[in-house]
Amino acid sequence: MAGQRTRAAGHRRAGLTRGTTMTDHPAALPPQPPTQPPRPTTGWAIAALIFGIIGGAVIGIICGLVALSKIKTGRFAGRGLAITGLILSGLWIVIGIIAVVVLTLLPSDTDDHFVPAVGTCFAAEPDGNFYESDVLSCDQPHKVEVFAVFTVPGDQYPGDAAAEKFVDRCNSEYAAYAAEDAPNVDIEGLRPTAQSWGEGVRTIKCLAVSEEPLTGSVKG
Known part of the structure; x- marks a missing residue:
């Protein structure tokens, strides 16, 4: 009887040892990348959009090109604003050329x-x-x-x-x-x-x- 109790106790100790081992080593989580602060929008892009809207085509194009050069450095955002300003400025130039051609061709009173x-x-x-x-x-x-x-x-x-x-x-x-x-x-x-x-x-x-x-x- 004493030998049997000894073996049973041995089995219980072994089971406790295995359970303790599983609890002490949880699964490791993957490392999280560090969060980067959002890049500020360059004022040149905003200026390009504003001048593109109001018809300041030449200034709008200059501001848009400067904005794109600054955005390429990776320190600023606003590419969409700059491109929109360039497109609008280009449209103003096209409209101006068409108007000059039409006025030239129309007979003058x-x-x-x-x-x-x-x-x-x-x-x-x-x-x-x-x-x-x-x-x-x-x-x-x-x-x-x-x-x-x-x-x-x-x-x-x-x-x-x-x-x-x-x-x-x-x-x-x-x-x-x-x-x-x-x-x-x-x-x-x-x-x-x-x-x-x-x-x-x-x-x-x-x-x-x-x-x-x-x-x-x-x-x-």
């Missing part, structure tokens, strides 16, 4: 009221209005030369009859302008009408008109 200078020549007599794009040097073949320009006084349109009397002044103006050996030309005048007066036309243009092209001025 002020061109309808172009007043040629004295001594200006044109290839042909105008149909109502002169256009600056048609001006020629009098050394080139031409049929029309402007030899006098004067303004009709007053704020109200004087009427067709009175306007025609102002045109008669072109005869005396030509006598003072032309050379004695000037070729034969017709003297004509372009005067305002009631409609063009309302559009701001106030001048009478005196013209020396030739049926055949002339080279050189009739001026004395």
Whole structure:
């Protein structure tokens, strides 16, 4: 009996030893990486976005490029803001180019009221209005030369009859302008009408008109 109790006690001690060993050595947890503080957003990126929104395209592009160079160092954030600012600035530039092209191609209202200078020549007599794009040097073949320009006084349109009397002044103006050996030309005048007066036309243009092209001025 004593031998049996001894063996039983031995078994109990062995079981306690095994249980104690499992409790004293828990499973190890994997090491956690150290947390990094968030990178601050560079002010250049914010500036690029702001100028891109308000239309400061050139400044927006400069700020965006500086922001991207700073972000590449890894110390700053804001790449999305910088790229958005660059895109918006680029759009403003494209819109500006399109606007310039459209304005250049559109006919100008002020061109309808172009007043040629004295001594200006044109290839042909105008149909109502002169256009600056048609001006020629009098050394080139031409049929029309402007030899006098004067303004009709007053704020109200004087009427067709009175306007025609102002045109008669072109005869005396030509006598003072032309050379004695000037070729034969017709003297004509372009005067305002009631409609063009309302559009701001106030001048009478005196013209020396030739049926055949002339080279050189009739001026004395």
